[in-house]
Structure formats: structure tokens, C-alpha cells
Amino acid sequence: MKTVDPTTNEPIETYEEYDNETVERLLTRASETFDSWQRQDITERQALVGSLADVLRENKERYAELMTHEVGKPIEQSRAELDKCAWVCEFYAERAAEFLQDERVGVHPQARTKVVYEPLGPLLAVMPWNYPFWQVLRVAAPTLAAGNVLLLKHAPNATGCATVIEEVFADAGFPEGVFTTLIVEPETVHEIIADDRISGTTLTGSVRAGSAVAETAGAEVKKSVLELGGSDPFVVLDDAPIERAAEVGAQARTNNNGQACIAAKRFIVVEDVYEEFRDTFVQEMESLTVGDPMDRETDIGPIARTDLLDTLDQQVRASLDAGATALIGGEPLDGDGNYYPPTVLVDAPEDCPASCDELFGPVASLFVVEDEEEAIERANSTEYGLGASVWTSDVERGERVAGELDAGAAFVNELVQSHPKLPFGGVKKSGYGRELAADGIREFTNKKTVWVSPPDGLD
Numbered sequence: 001m002k003t004v005d006p007t008t009n010e011p012i013e014t015y016e017e018y019d020n021e022t023v024e025r026l027l028t029r030a031s032e033t034f035d036s037w038q039r040q041d042i043t044e045r046q047a048l049v050g051s052l053a054d055v056l057r058e059n060k061e062r063y064a065e066l067m068t069h070e071v072g073k074p075i076e077q078s079r080a081e082l083d084k085c086a087w088v089c090e091f092y093a094e095r096a097a098e099f100l101q102d103e104r105v106g107v108h109p110q111a112r113t114k115v116v117y118e119p120l121g122p123l124l125a126v127m128p129w130n131y132p133f134w135q136v137l138r139v140a141a142p143t144l145a146a147g148n149v150l151l152l153k154h155a156p157n158a159t160g161c162a163t164v165i166e167e168v169f170a171d172a173g174f175p176e177g178v179f180t181t182l183i184v185e186p187e188t189v190h191e192i193i194a195d196d197r198i199s200g201t202t203l204t205g206s207v208r209a210g211s212a213v214a215e216t217a218g219a220e221v222k223k224s225v226l227e228l229g230g231s232d233p234f235v236v237l238d239d240a241p242i243e244r245a246a247e248v249g250a251q252a253r254t255n256n257n258g259q260a261c262i263a264a265k266r267f268i269v270v271e272d273v274y275e276e277f278r279d280t281f282v283q284e285m286e287s288l289t290v291g292d293p294m295d296r297e298t299d300i301g302p303i304a305r306t307d308l309l310d311t312l313d314q315q316v317r318a319s320l321d322a323g324a325t326a327l328i329g330g331e332p333l334d335g336d337g338n339y340y341p342p343t344v345l346v347d348a349p350e351d352c353p354a355s356c357d358e359l360f361g362p363v364a365s366l367f368v369v370e371d372e373e374e375a376i377e378r379a380n381s382t383e384y385g386l387g388a389s390v391w392t393s394d395v396e397r398g399e400r401v402a403g404e405l406d407a408g409a410a411f412v413n414e415l416v417q418s419h420p421k422l423p424f425g426g427v428k429k430s431g432y433g434r435e436l437a438a439d440g441i442r443e444f445t446n447k448k449t450v451w452v453s454p455p456d457g458l459d
Contacts, residue, residue: 001014001015001016001017001156001159001183002014002015003015003070003156003157003158003159003160004157004305005069005070005072006071006072006301006302006303006304006305006306006337006338007072007292007293007301007302007336007337007338008336008337009306009336009337009338012069012070012160013159013160015159015160015163015183016183017183017184017185018182018183018184023182023184023188023192026151026177026180026182027122027151027192027195027197027198028197029176029177029180030122030149030151030177030180030197031121031122031197032177033149033175033176033177033178034119034121034122034148034149034177036175037144037147037148037149037175037177037178038118038119038147038148040147042096042097042100042145042147043097045096045144045145045147046092046093046094046096046097046145047093048144048172048173048174049089049092049093049096049141049144049145050089050090050093050094051172051173052085052086052089052137052141052168052169052172053085053086053087053089053090053093054172055168055171055172056082056085056086056089056133056137056168057082057083057086059168060079060082060083061079063078063082063133063161063164064078064079064081064082065078065294066160066161066164067081067082067132067133067161068293068294068301069160069294070129070132070157070158070160070161071129071130071132071157071158071304072257072293072301072302072303072304072338073256073257073293073301074257074293074296074298074299074300074301075293075294075295075296075298076296077255077256081131081133081134082133084134085133085134085137085138087420088134088137088138088141088420088436089137089141091141091420091421092141092142092145092420092441093141093145095438096142096145096146096441099117099438099441099442100117100146100441100442100445102114102115102116103115103116107451108453108458110453110454110458110459111451111452111453111454111458112450112451112452113449113450113451113452114449114450115447115448115449115450116447116448116450117146117442117445117446117447117448118147118445118446118448119146119147119148119444119445119446120148120199120200120223120444120445120446121148121149121197121198121199121200122148122149122150122151122197122198122199123143123148123149123150123151123198123199123200123201123202123444124150124151124153124189124192124193124198124200124201124202125139125140125143125150125151125152125153125201125202125203126153126189126201126202126203126204126205126209126213127139127152127153127154127155127203127204127205128155128158128204128205129154129155129157129158129304130256130259130260130261130304131256131260132154132155132158132161132162132165133161133165135204136152136154136162136165137165138418138420138424138435138436138440139202139435139440140152140169140179142435142436142440142441143441143444144174144178144179145441146441146442146444146445148199148444149177149178149179149180150178150179150180151179151180151181151182151192151198152165152166152179152180152181152182153182153184153186153188153189153192154181156185156186157304157305159183162181162183163181163183165179165181166179166180166181189213189216190212190213190216193213193216193217193220193222194216194219194220198222199222199223199444200217200222200223200224200225200444201213201217201222201223201224201225202224202225202226202227202433202435202443202444203224203225203226203227204226204227204228204261205228206228206229207228207229207383207429210226210228210431213226214226223443223444224433225425225431225432225433225434225435225443225444226431226432226433227261227386227424227425227426227430227431227433227435228261228384228386228426228429228430228431229261229358229384229386229429229430230261230262230263230265230358230384230385230386230387230426230430231265231266231356231357231358231382231384232262232263232264232265232266232384232386232387232388232389232407232416233264233265233266233267233268233378233379233382233388233389233405234249234252234253234264234265234266234267234268234388234389234391235268235269235375235376235379235388235389235390235391235401235405236249236267236268236269236270236273236277236391237270237273237372237375237390237391237392237397237398237401238270238272238273238371238372239392239393239394239397240273240277240391240392240393241391241393241413242273242276242277242280243280244413245277245391245413246277246280246281246283246284247284248414248415249264249267249281249284249364249415250281250284250285250287250288250342250364251415252264252389252415252416253265253267253285253362253363253364254285254288254299254300254342254362255415257300257301257302257303257304257361257362258300258340258359258360258361258362258363259303259304259308259360259361261358261386261430262386262387262409262416262417262418263416264364264389264415264416265358265359265363265364265365266355266365266367266378266379266382267281267364267365267366267367268367268369268375268378268379269366269367269368269369269375270368270369270370270371270372270375271368271369271370274366274368278327278344278346278366281344281364281366282327282328282344285328285329285342285343285344285362285364286328286342288300288342288362290333290339290341290342300341300342300362301339302337302338302339302340303338303339303340303360303361304338305338306338308338308360308361309332309338309340309361311360312340312359312360312361312363313331313332313340315353315354315357315359315363316330316331316343316345316353316354316359316363317331318352318353319345319348319352319353319354319355319365320345322348322349322351322352323347323348323349323352324345324346324347324348324349324352324354324365325345325346325347326343326344326345327344327345327346328341328342328343328344329341329342329343329344329362329363330343330345340361340362340363341362342362342364343361343362343363343364344363344364344366345363345364345365345366346365346366348365348367355367356382358384372401375401376401376404376405379405379406380404380405380406382428383428383429384426384428384429384430385406385407385408385426385427385428385429385430386407386408386409386416386426386430386431387407387408387409387410387411387416387426388402388405388407388409388410388411388416389410389411389412389414389415389416390402390405390410390411390412390413391412391413392412392413395412395413398412398413399412406427406428407426407427407430408424408425408426408427408430408434409422409424418435418436419436420436420437421436421437422436422437423435423436423437423438423439423440424436424437424440
């Protein structure tokens with residue numbers, strides 16, 4: 001497996017794929033480790049999760065540079081990602097026991113009845129490259145605190161990050177086998193999920209990958225959590241604060257080089273303010289700096305891989321051929337690296353990629369609608385349902401509209417984001433299950449009912 005720097009398309013490192021014997025050994029180790037790890041006092045597990053934050057902060061610059069070199073993320077965003085990883089570790093180090101404490105339930109005065117949360121066992125996490133540390137830590141921190149053990153199958157182009165993340169757990173003091181990186185080809189994933197030693201799986205990725213993983217897990221009757229794609233609407237109502245909406249909208253579309261499931265992708269604007277928003281938004285997009293992601297002044301770095309750049313280019317070209325117009329951008333930049341400029345498309349027909357598909361890059365599609373009712377209808381006219389953002393000067397109106405949007409999260413006057421204290425996930429083809437908050441730590445637990453009656457029975 002080779003990692004490649006997307007700024008130059010020059011190789012970074014080559015990694016040897018694990019053979020079947022190695023995978024077998026690591027699966028056995030994980031299974032054996034779970035037996036002892038689940039019995040370790042939760043306060044000890046919490047302390048180790050908290051230690052992850054220390055390791056991440058101590059080595060932040062080295063990890064951030066690795067992330068930027070492997071996937072092209074601007075260096076300041078790589079640093080911010082690591083800070084967020086430390087935060088989620090500290091959150092569960094503080095709150096895990098609270099979220100998993102026994103729940104007493106009154107059923108009968110002579111019976112003791114409660115609900116307890118018990119870990120399931122070794123789990124497989126199939127993670128993407130776009131947030132190579134955050135996607136892993138936001139799953140690992142709660143999962144391990146709950147008493148499970150985790151095996152990671154990371155994206156091949158983030159293999160360096162995957163190996164370093166395993167080092168982070170070792171440096172934090174975790175026993176061997178609690179967290180394991182598997183360097184294997186994607187085809188091996190289904191064999192691992194089907195293995196009797198794996199109790200469940202979580203995946204962040206495409207709808208196609210999620211469907212395949214869910215099929216395998218379902219055939220084995222194993223728990224799965226899927227966080228899949230998104231085509232998030234950014235709804236601008238007729239009373240929206242236009243300048244701020246345009247400024248935040250540009251950030252929401254281009255953060256992480258536009259390669260985020262929760263990025264704003266479809267900008268749905270009521271016609272009364274459409275021209276004002278369009279012109280202001282285009283100015284904001286034009287002001288962004290495309291360049292070397294190691295430069296702290298860079299806003300947009302390269303697309304992570306050449307095949308992803310080709311796919312994005314094909315989607316835009318198909319949309320233009322169908323009748324859309326590019327106000328700015330619209331084709332890859334000349335020169336080395338996988339660079340695609342900030343792009344704004346208008347007049348995209350309903351059946352073209354800019355309207356129907358997830359465009360994974362700094363490409364925004366603008367749609368004009370007559371009123372609030374049509375904006376809601378347009379926002380919901382997608383197979384996805386991950387996040388949504390509504391902009392208005394009337395917060396009560398915004399909250400009402402947010403309630404009508406088909407999404408796992410709806411934000412009023414704010415960009416869509418994940419937060420350790422709030423559950424995160426989608427509906428429709430954006431997946432199922434929840435990460436983060438109390439929901440995230442309970443996803444891979446057995447919610448067991450315990451009923452204790454006296455030996456002579458109940459009166």
C-alpha cells in the first residue's frame with residue numbers, strides 16, 4: 001500500500017499489507033484482550049481515554065503535518081482536528097461512567113429491577129481518509145471506555161495516520177489488543193466482519209460501501225452503525241442575514257477542501273434575496289486562497305486523490321453539459337497536484353449531478369426558490385439526510401423550519417458540525433445509528449434488563 005502526497009502526487013511511504021496469518025493473530029489477540037478489558041474498572045478505562053488527549057496534544061505538530069501530507073488538509077485545519085480529538089477524549093474520560101451507570105426502574109416493591117450497559121466485544125471500524133484522526137477517535141473514545149476493543153481498517157491513502165493512531169494508544173498506556181490497526185485491502189473487510197470474533201462494525205464512508213458492509217453484518221446478525229454521505233441543504237430565507245450567511249456558507253462548503261459529508265452542498269435561496277446572496281457568496285468564494293496546504297494562509301488545498309479529482313471534474317462537466325452555469329471555477333487548475341478551485345454553479349437541472357449527487361470538493365450549487373415552502377420541499381428532495389442549515393433573522397421561524405427538514409441534525413444560523421455533547425448521524429441513505437454524546441457510547445453495548453426477586457417469590 002502506498003501513500004501519496006496530493007500536492008505533488010509523489011509517493012510518501014509504502015506499507016506491507018498484513019497477510020492472513022497476521023490478521024488471524026490480531027483477531028485472536030483482540031478477542032483474548034476483550035475478556036480482561038471489559039472487567040477492568042470503568043474509572044481505569046476512563047483514565048486511559050483521558051491520557052489519549054495528552055498524547056495528542058504533545059505530538060500535535062507531528063501528527064498535523066502527517067495528516068496534511070497524506071490527505072491535503074490545510075495545516076491549520078489539521079491542528080484543529082487534533083484539538084477536537086483531544087476534546088472528545090476528555091469528554092468521555094469525564095462522562096463515560098455517568099452515561100453507562102445502571103438505571104433503576106421501579107416495577108415491584110419487592111423486586112430489584114435495573115437496566116445495565118455491557119460491552120459487546122471486539123468491533124471493526126472502517127474509516128475514511130477525510131478526517132483521518134477525528135473519525136477514528138470519535139468512535140474509539142466511547143467504544144473503548146464502554147469496555148469494547150476496536151480494530152481499525154483505515155482508508156489506504158491514510159495508512160500513515162492509521163499506524164500513528166495505533167502508536168497514540170500505546171503511548172497512552174492502553175494494553176496491547178485494545179486498539180489494533182489492520183493494514184488490509186478493502187476486500188478483506190467482509191471476511192473480518194463475518195468472523196465469529198467480531199461482534200459489530202461501524203463505518204463512515206459512501207452509500208455503496210455502507211450498503212455492502214450492512215449486508216455482510218446483517219447476514220451475520222451483527223450490530224452496525226453507518227455514517228454515510230450527505231448533500232446538505234443550506235437554506236437562505238427571505239429575512240436571512242445575508243453577509244454572515246454568505247461568509248459562513250463559503251466556509252461550510254470549502255472546509256476540508258470541500259471533502260466533508262456534512263459540508264453545505266446545495267444552497268437553496270428564496271428569490272427575494274437570491275441575487276444579493278449569490279453576489280455576496282461568489283465574492284466570499286473568490287476570496288479564498290488555494291495553495292500549499294502546509295502554508296497557514298491557505299484556505300483550500302488539493303483534492304485527496306487523483307481519482308477523486310477526476311470524479312469531481314466529471315460531475316461538474318456533466319452538470320455544465322446539462323445546462324448549469326459556472327459563475328466561478330468549473331475545471332481543475334493547471335500544474336502539479338490535485339487542485340480544484342472554488343466553484344459556484346447556478347441553473348443546474350434537477351436530474352444532473354450538481355442537483356442529485358454528492359460533490360466531494362469545493363463546488364457549491366445555488367438554487368432559487370419562490371418561498372419558504374418551496375425551500376423546504378427542495379431541501380428534502382434528496383436521498384440523503386445528514387445535516388441541514390437554515391438562515392433567518394427570526395429564530396422561532398428558523399426552529400420551525402428546522403423541524404420540517406429530513407436530517408439527522410438541523411442548525412439555525414450556523415454551519416452543520418459534529419459536537420461531542422450532541423448525537424451525530426443521519427437518516428435515509430445517510431445512514432443509521434448515532435455517534436457521540438450518551439447515544440454514541442451506548443450504541444455498542446447490550447442494554448440488559450436485570451430483575452432480582454426474593455427467593456420466596458413476590459407477594
